[in-house]
Amino acid sequence: MRRVLWILAAAVAVALPFLVPKSFYLQIIASAYITAIAVYGLNVILGYTGLLNLGHAAFFGIGAYAVALLQTKAGWPFWPALLAGCVASVVLGALVGMVSLRTRGNYFAIFTAAVGVMIAIVFTNWQDLTGGNIGIVNIPPPPPIGSLTFDGDVPKYYLVLAALALTILICVLVRNSLIGRTFVAIADNEDLARATGVNVARVRLTAFMLSTFLAGLAGGMFAMYNGNLGPDQTGLDITFEQLLYLVIGGIGTIAGPLVGTLVLVEISQQLQGVEQYRFLIFGPMLVLLVRFFPLGIVGGFNRLTARWVRP
Amino acid sequence: MHLFFQELLNGLVVGSLYALVALGLALIYGTMQVPNFAHGHLYMLGAYVAFFGVTVAHIGYWPAMLLAIVVLALVGILLERLVFRPLSNAPEVNTIIAAVGVLFFLQTLAQVWFGGDYRVFPSPYDRVVHFAGLVATQQQLIIIVAAAVLMIALFWFLKRTLTGATIEAVAQNRAGAALVGIDTNRVSMMVFAISAGLAAAAATLIASISLISPSMGFTVILKAFAIIVLGGMGSVPGAIIGAYILAFAESFAGTYISSNYQDAIAFGVLVLILTFKPTGLFAKGT
Amino acid sequence: MLLRVRNITKRFGGLVAVDDVSFDVPAGHIKAIIGPNGAGKSTLFNLISGFYPSTSGSLRFEDADITHMPMHTIARRGIARTFQTTSLFKHQTVLDNAMMGYRMHAESTLFDALLRTPRARREEAETREAAFEALNFAGIEPLAARIAGSIPQEAQKRLAIAIAVAAKPKLILLDEPVAGVTSEETLEHAALIRHMAREGYTICLVEHKMSLVMGLADSIVVLHHGKKIAEGTPGEVSADPAVIEAYLGAATHA
Numbered sequence: 001m002r003r004v005l006w007i008l009a010a011a012v013a014v015a016l017p018f019l020v021p022k023s024f025y026l027q028i029i030a031s032a033y034i035t036a037i038a039v040y041g042l043n044v045i046l047g048y049t050g051l052l053n054l055g056h057a058a059f060f061g062i063g064a065y066a067v068a069l070l071q072t073k074a075g076w077p078f079w080p081a082l083l084a085g086c087v088a089s090v091v092l093g094a095l096v097g098m099v100s101l102r103t104r105g106n107y108f109a110i111f112t113a114a115v116g117v118m119i120a121i122v123f124t125n126w127q128d129l130t131g132g133n134i135g136i137v138n139i140p141p142p143p144p145i146g147s148l149t150f151d152g153d154v155p156k157y158y159l160v161l162a163a164l165a166l167t168i169l170i171c172v173l174v175r176n177s178l179i180g181r182t183f184v185a186i187a188d189n190e191d192l193a194r195a196t197g198v199n200v201a202r203v204r205l206t207a208f209m210l211s212t213f214l215a216g217l218a219g220g221m222f223a224m225y226n227g228n229l230g231p232d233q234t235g236l237d238i239t240f241e242q243l244l245y246l247v248i249g250g251i252g253t254i255a256g257p258l259v260g261t262l263v264l265v266e267i268s269q270q271l272q273g274v275e276q277y278r279f280l281i282f283g284p285m286l287v288l289l290v291r292f293f294p295l296g297i298v299g300g301f302n303r304l305t306a307r308w309v310r311p
Numbered sequence: 312m313h314l315f316f317q318e319l320l321n322g323l324v325v326g327s328l329y330a331l332v333a334l335g336l337a338l339i340y341g342t343m344q345v346p347n348f349a350h351g352h353l354y355m356l357g358a359y360v361a362f363f364g365v366t367v368a369h370i371g372y373w374p375a376m377l378l379a380i381v382v383l384a385l386v387g388i389l390l391e392r393l394v395f396r397p398l399s400n401a402p403e404v405n406t407i408i409a410a411v412g413v414l415f416f417l418q419t420l421a422q423v424w425f426g427g428d429y430r431v432f433p434s435p436y437d438r439v440v441h442f443a444g445l446v447a448t449q450q451q452l453i454i455i456v457a458a459a460v461l462m463i464a465l466f467w468f469l470k471r472t473l474t475g476a477t478i479e480a481v482a483q484n485r486a487g488a489a490l491v492g493i494d495t496n497r498v499s500m501m502v503f504a505i506s507a508g509l510a511a512a513a514a515t516l517i518a519s520i521s522l523i524s525p526s527m528g529f530t531v532i533l534k535a536f537a538i539i540v541l542g543g544m545g546s547v548p549g550a551i552i553g554a555y556i557l558a559f560a561e562s563f564a565g566t567y568i569s570s571n572y573q574d575a576i577a578f579g580v581l582v583l584i585l586t587f588k589p590t591g592l593f594a595k596g597t
Numbered sequence: 598m599l600l601r602v603r604n605i606t607k608r609f610g611g612l613v614a615v616d617d618v619s620f621d622v623p624a625g626h627i628k629a630i631i632g633p634n635g636a637g638k639s640t641l642f643n644l645i646s647g648f649y650p651s652t653s654g655s656l657r658f659e660d661a662d663i664t665h666m667p668m669h670t671i672a673r674r675g676i677a678r679t680f681q682t683t684s685l686f687k688h689q690t691v692l693d694n695a696m697m698g699y700r701m702h703a704e705s706t707l708f709d710a711l712l713r714t715p716r717a718r719r720e721e722a723e724t725r726e727a728a729f730e731a732l733n734f735a736g737i738e739p740l741a742a743r744i745a746g747s748i749p750q751e752a753q754k755r756l757a758i759a760i761a762v763a764a765k766p767k768l769i770l771l772d773e774p775v776a777g778v779t780s781e782e783t784l785e786h787a788a789l790i791r792h793m794a795r796e797g798y799t800i801c802l803v804e805h806k807m808s809l810v811m812g813l814a815d816s817i818v819v820l821h822h823g824k825k826i827a828e829g830t831p832g833e834v835s836a837d838p839a840v841i842e843a844y845l846g847a848a849t850h851a
Contacts, residue, residue, distance in 0.1 A: 052404045099586045105403045106346045110536045111585045114578040117533055121575045170711060177710030178696075178703050178721060181689075185697050188686040195646065195684075196764060197672035197701030206707055236529050240411045247408055277423055283416025290409045291397050 002305070006255075013161055023153045030157045032265040033164045034221045039242045039249070039257035040167045041214030046243075047252035048180060049207040050187025052109045054239050055096070055116025059089045059212040061123055061234030063219030068136040068229045069129070078142035078150075082220040089216025090209050097208035101201060113236055123231040135230030139223050156225050163221050164258075167214055172254055174210065183207050184252075244286055250296030259298050317445055318562045324451045324520075326558030327458030331513035332531060333538040333550040334462070335506025341482040341545025342502050345395055348410035350510060351532030352417040353390075357383045357511030358523045359421050362432050365518070372435050372518070379511040387507030388500045396499065414528060421525035434519035454516045461512055462551065465505070469547075478502060482545060530574060537581035599624040599768055599799050600645070605654035607640055607823075614640040616823040617654070622768070627790070627800045629810045632820035633843055638803040639681050641820070642770050645801070646678045647671040659767070673701050677766035679757040681773050681803075687746035691737065694745050694756055695728035698763030702727075731763035732756075735789065751782050758789065768799045775806055787813055811835065819843070 012019070020026055038060050045053045066085030070076040076084070100111045123130050130136065141151040142159070150156060174180040182203050186193045194200055223229050232238075249260020264282065268275045289296065295303060332354055339347045357379045364375025394413060398406045436449035469475035480488040481498045489495050517523075538557055542549025557577055565573040600622040607615040615637045622628045630638050644651045647668035656664045663671050677698070686694050703724055709717035732738040735755040740748055745756060754774060761769050774790070775783045787809050794800055804810050810817065810831070817834045819827040821843045827834050834840055 046404065050402075050404070052407060099582075103585050106407070107540070107585060109404075109407055110346065110533075110540065111582065114533055114537065114581040114585075117529075118575050118578045118582065121572065121578070125572060173711050173713065174707070177717060178700060178705050178724060179707050179710050181693060181696065182700060184689065185686050185693075185700075188688050189684060191648070192680070192684045192686060192760075193697070194668040195648075195672055195678055195680075196697050196760065197669050198697075199669050210707065236533070237526065240415065243408060243411055244415070276427075277419055279415040279419040280423070283412045283414075283419065286412025286415070287394055287409045290401070290405045290412070291394075294401075294405065 010165075017154045017157055026153055026157055028265060028269060029262075030153075030160045030225060032261050033160045034218050034225060035242065035245065035265075036258045036261040037164055037167045037221060038215050038218035039245050039261055040171055041211040041218065042239075042242050042246050043251065043253075043257050044171065044174070044183075044214065045207055045211035046246065047256070048175065048183040048187065049204060051101075051204065051208070052112075052243075053100075053208065053211065054109050054113035054236065055119070056112075056211070056215055056242060057234050057236070057238035058116035058119035059093060059215035060219040060222070060238070061119060061231070062089045062092055062212075063216030064223040064229050064233060065123060065130060065136070065219070066216070067220040067223040068139050071139055071223075072136055078140070078224060082217075082224070085220040085223075086213055086216045089212045089219070093209045093212025094205065097205045097212075101204050101208065113239075116234075116239060117236055120231060120234045120236070123234050130231065133231060135228060136223075137228040139227045139229065141227070142224060160221055160225055163217060167217065168254070168258070170210075170214070175254065179203070179206065244282055246296075247286060247289055247294075248282075248296055250298030250300070250302075251294070253296070253298040253302060256296055256298040260296065263297065313444055314566070316443075318566055319559070320445055320447060320451070322555065322559035322562040324447075324454050324558075325562065326555035327454050328513045328517060329534065329538060329554035329558050330551045331458055331461060331509045331516075333535045333542070333554045334465070334547055335509045336535045337539045337542070337545055337547050337550035338478075338482075338502050338506050340539060341547065342478060342485070343395065343399070343499055344545075345399075345406055346410075346536070347395070347506075348407055348532060349390065349413040349417065349528075350506070350535060351530070352414040352528035353383055353386065353507045354510040354514045354531050355421060355523070355525060355528040356386065356417050357507070357514035358432065358517065358527070359425060359525075360511065361515035361518070362425070362430065362523060365433065372515075376512060376515040379515050380508040383507040383511035384504040387503035387505075390507075391500050391503040395503070396496065414532075418525045418528060425525075427525055429522040429524045432518040432521070432523050437519045448519070450516075450519050454520075457512070457516055461509065465509070465547075474501070533581075534574075534577040537577040540581055540584055598622070599626075599659060600801070601655075601657040602641075602645065603655045603657070605641070605644055605656065606652050607637075607644055607649075608652045614823050615644065615651075615820075618818075618820065618823070618825045619654075620818050620825065620828060622799060622801060624767070624799050625794070625797065626815045627794050627802065627813055629802045629804060629814035629817045630820060631804065631807075631810055631817060632826075635822075636820040637823040638820055639772055640823075642678060642772050642801070642803060646676055646770060669701075672764070672766075675764075675767035676770065677761035677764040677768070678770035679754075679761055679772055679774060681776070683750075683753045683757050685745045685753060685756055685760070687744075689745055690741065691732065691743050691745050691748065691756055692725075692728055692741040695731045695741075695759050695763045696724045698731060698760035699724045699727040699765070701764060727763050727765070728759075731759040734762055734792075735759035736785075751778055754778065754786070755789070758793075762793070762798075766798065768801065769793065771800060771802045771804075773803055773805065775804065775809055780808075783809055 016029065017026055042056050045051050063085040066088045067081045070081035070084055071078065096115055100108055103111050124133060150159060182198055186200055186203060190200055245260040245264055246257055248264060250256030268278050271278055336347060336350050339345060360382045361375045361379040364370050364378045365372060390413065394409050395406065398409055434450045436453055438449050440447050440449055440452065469479055477493045478498055478501065480493055481495055485495055538553040539550050542553030561573050561576045564576050598621050603619050605615055605618045618641065630641060632638055643649055645656060647666055650665060655662060658674060658676060686697060703720035705717045705720050729738060732741055735758050737752050737755045737759060740752060775786050783806060790800060790813060814831055816830055818825055819834060819840050826843060827837045827840045
């Protein structure tokens with residue numbers, strides 16, 4: 001049953017450019033996809049492994065700025081720049097992870113928040129390199145592959161969709177694998193995991209690096225899609241927003257990050273003129289969810305359908 | 312040399328403000344083992360309430376501060392009852408997530424009320440004073456004095472009154488305190504009220520020194536965390552000392568290194584400490 | 598000699614929880630560790646399994662010095678354990694729990710998982726098989742799809758044993774395996790433990806219930822206030838005056 005839903009969703013996603021007349025709407029969805037990729041990254045570290053990395057948006061920034069700078073300042077074409085951006089996020093993730101993962105619970109959240117903000121400060125203040133608050137503009141689109149050009153809304157949409165599909169595939173493969181089970185086991189009962197021979201520190205680091213990889217991928221996609229980039233995308237508030245999408249969608253689930261992002265983006269859209277006030281609703285919603293319904297939309301759906309399928 | 316003393320003075324001023332904010336955070340962490348991520352936004356709300364009192368309701372500076380303290384104390388109590396207490400048995404991340412929801416709400420509230428731009432919060436005490444070859448505005452001197460008064464009052468309350476003693480007892484051992492009949496829930500509410508009130512006082516004191524904006528909470532909370540990690544997570548004296556240390560470091564670094572990266576000092580300190588001592592600088596052994 | 602415990606001491610600040618304890622565990626043996634509450638039995642297990650480091654003394658397992666090894670390394674060397682308060686992955690299924698028991702024998706990395714390499718698929722199948730075997734051994738295979746936190750207490754204890762068995766260890770440390778369990782269930786668990794011994798597992802057992810210990814153990818170590826006060830066969834130990842004094846006559850009752 002779930003598989004049917006996924007196939008349906010995929011079909012709609014692929015057909016979307018032909019289903020919606022306004023390119024404005026397509027842009028919104030594509031931006032939501034990009035955010036969802038980052039939220040999937042957050043899901044790996046928080047949802048699977050139980051660690052709240054509050055510096056998540058900074059790694060998004062690393063991927064984004066890498067793509068932007070390598071293209072505009074070093075003349076690299078998009079694809080190698082994206083690869084470099086992802087590698088940079090992973091490497092930085094490894095460094096930050098090695099230090100931060102020695103801290104526990106609350107300290108980890110505070111530590112990663114501080115690291116994230118420091119990185120964001122560098123983005124904002126290193127005028128010569130990053131353009132400071134103005135950021136980077138005129139990021140060229142990816143070069144054509146054969147007769148396929150990428151400088152329109154529709155091809156860019158499909159590129160983003162492909163990245164999202166890749167992300168979801170990665171998360172599915174990981175979650176069902178032995179290493180994914182280990183992530184979840186560590187979050188469930190760290191001491192028992194150790195007693196079953198798991199090198200908890202090393203596995204946590206792997207999860208952390210995977211999550212920063214996805215954040216970097218999202219960042220690279222952002223730079224590509226928007227053609228410009230500013231440090232406002234890398235702050236603590238961005239991480240908090242992604243956290244909101246994740247919790248509402250369903251922490252630890254496969255569809256959660258996508259559903260949460262799409263739902264909230266859609267709601268924000270419906271709010272039209274008053275969307276800047278959306279947190280007046282989302283804020284208390286988050287509190288209520290955490291108190292009464294921590295499963296989120298998809299988690300709740302899973303619980304419901306599990307009762308139907310398995311006696 | 313003269314510059315040195317000027318910076319010392321600046322550090323004293325900023326440190327006093329940091330101390331009031333970090334103090335509250337330390338109190339909460341000490342008695343409830345909860346990192347109140349919304350604390351920075353409570354400070355922000357305090358600033359706006361006082362701002363409202365002065366510029367809209369025209370009730371005068373000190374009444375506005377009183378208003379801010381009272382309002383924020385009530386908000387603090389509400390938060391404790393509605394958000395933090397129900398989540399006290401849930402996993403740690405849930406409390407942090409809920410606090411995130413709260414801070415977004417507060418930020419938007421301020422945005423709705425006053426708009427998202429930076430505002431100037433005027434103070435009636437902006438005359439400049441010269442003494443001992445140093446320059447300071449009246450407001451700066453008021454900050455130092457007011458903060459000292461508040462901190463002394465708090466110490467007197469904690470050490471010399473019965474109610475204060477119950478707070479100390481809960482901070483030492485929550486379960487034990489409950490066993491001897493202390494109402495730990497009431498203590499939690501008081502602690503939240505006090506910490507929010509102190510933040511409100513600090514926020515009002517920054518009048519004419521700092522611009523206010525709805526998003527100022529983010530920097531505040533991280534600096535406050537840096538301070539309490541530096542001073543020892545639940546330690547009130549540690550928070551005060553840490554606050555002044557950070558303020559002096561920022562002041563000197565700002566002059567001698569770079570003013571752009573001034574904010575990064577706090578985070579750099581935090582990162583450095585936790586790198587070498589993942590359990591914090593003055594963690595008690597388990 | 599599978600396990601050599603030599604002069605193990607553990608201090609927590611001023612408190613000496615385990616005081617200069619030494620004993621040997623031969624392969625294939627069932628060794629029980631008994632003593633009044635607070636005697637240091639669980640602490641001893643925590644030291645042997647590496648949950649925390651000992652203050653002094655040495656531990657040798659299979660002729661290798663494991664004194665300063667971290668818990669996961671010791672686990673990989675072949676020491677499995679259960680915990681006094683039943684420790685499970687409460688939010689995962691019973692099968693997932695057992696699979697984690699075998700996990701250490703799989704070398705697959707993240708990349709194996711992402712690329713669906715033959716090794717990943719083979720090890721996944723192997724782990725499942727080992728898990729089902731272990732669940733079967735512990736008698737809870739029908740519960741495989743249930744969430745671990747939702748099964749009855751007694752089944753949870755069996756699951757803890759299944760996780761330990763799935764690791765295919767050489768030594769299993771059982772920390773009060775029948776605490777809080779009815780006398781009927783105690784007999785079943787005793788049979789299970791005997792079965793484990795027959796299968797070749799060496800077992801170290803901390804337990805209060807004398808009926809279980811007397812009928813099961815090859816030899817017994819008695820702790821009191823962290824010190825070893827007696828060691829010998831069940832017959833020898835139950836006649837030892839120091840032991841009787843420590844228990845004040847509780848030794849013959851379950």
